[in-house]
Amino acid sequence: MAALTLMHISQGLRRAGKWSLDWLIPPQCLVCRGDIAEASGLCVTCWSKLSFIEAPFCEKLATPFPYDQGEEMVSAAALADPPPWDRARSALLFDDTARILVHALKYHDRHEAGLLMARLMVRAGADILKSADAIIPVPLYRWRLWRRRYNQSALLARKICRDTDKTFRPELLRRLRSTRSQTGLDHEERRRNVRNAFIVPKQSRASVAGKSLVLIDDVRTTGATLEACARALKAAGAAHVDVLTFALVPKPKQLHI
Template sequence: MQRLTRMLYPPQCILCRALVEEDFALCGGCRRDTWFISGLVCDACGVPLPGTAEADERVLCDDCLKIARPWVQGRAALIYRDTGRKLVLALKHGDRTDLVRPLSRWMSQVASPILLPDTVVVPIPLNRWRFFKRRYNQAALLARAVADQTGLTYLPDALIRPQRTRPLDGMSVEQRFETLSQKIRPHPRRSTQLKDRSVLLVDDVMTSGATLAAATEACLVAGATRVCVLTLARVAKDD
């Protein structure tokens, strides 16, 4: 029966639908255009860095040297370009929730070195209006899957975003941070779950880090002892 099922429904590339050898995989062409992050990375945002470092040495990219990050460590699975960008947009705006399973696996792999046993997984919240318009929060879908795969506790509504904010596209780094300052808050009834806990914040993309910074501050206000961040993709400067 399983062989018959695979004959009728052969595995397809998660992006272009070309035939592949296993489920939830990329074809050769799409994989060649996917910038997976590995090797030496910035300890604060996960962007890849050239060279090598000692095992216990903390290294930071230029952006994280200039901008103080309120979280402790950060990781990302992909660079936000080519296939990585297409996958993010397909999940975020194309209703491709079927992508959550393979994408969250990549995220769980890169996050494993920074996780503590008592970590709780918290998604970046959406404003209610945007949630109703999109019908789902892609960060919450990824966060739930990461929690399931790592065996950690998932807290879907520890944070809230009560006010609408302007789209961040086209804003400078300073404008992004100003726009999002104090716009993400602890849930008045559920944020007690963050007290004295290590938190892993999950989002789809990190650009400037303004959204993650606002969410981190909210976690710290709620009493979290340690906050790390995990994104599917990281916007990086061109070589």
């Protein structure tokens, strides 16, 4: 009974502390920096600018269809160049508003942006997350991780796991070598850049074989990096590999993200 009372007191103090902090420093919109009611959110105006990807969309690429073509329909692009993964989901189309959120997390250490991004990813990927045995972030090479101090894909994956009670398994996929920045490269250049750059470590292959896995990344541009990751997991025996990103670039020729 005493322990329960202490827990209630502790929760009350945390709520009071948060209220006091919000009163002294009001939470700001993650995009326009205007005052809002709660942290890790957007104002009404910026929220209305988000380009959500809703059904109907391609089962393989998550690209929106102009009209409903039936369940599990696949686009002409996916038929012409099938991806190595099974299903793809993205929360938003990559536009100016989504760019600000991605850059806030990736380059400006604003982890509160990651909270919002992860919540939207859980919503967009509910069906593929439900059947997942484990969630794997796209790994960074160790020197790039050292320079950035954290992997934004891993941060998103960890938050998604907390919200869905799924298993976070970053050790199942390793980046073998450093690759040049993908910015400015076309699709084929990106594919060559990351070819054979990822591997499932020998000690992790038993944990991959026969499993349904979800790969997490912040943005899917051409999909070259996720393709390389999915191929490595499939080569190690994964039964299903799905991909979930926060944003999808609608016109991959516009590669300066």
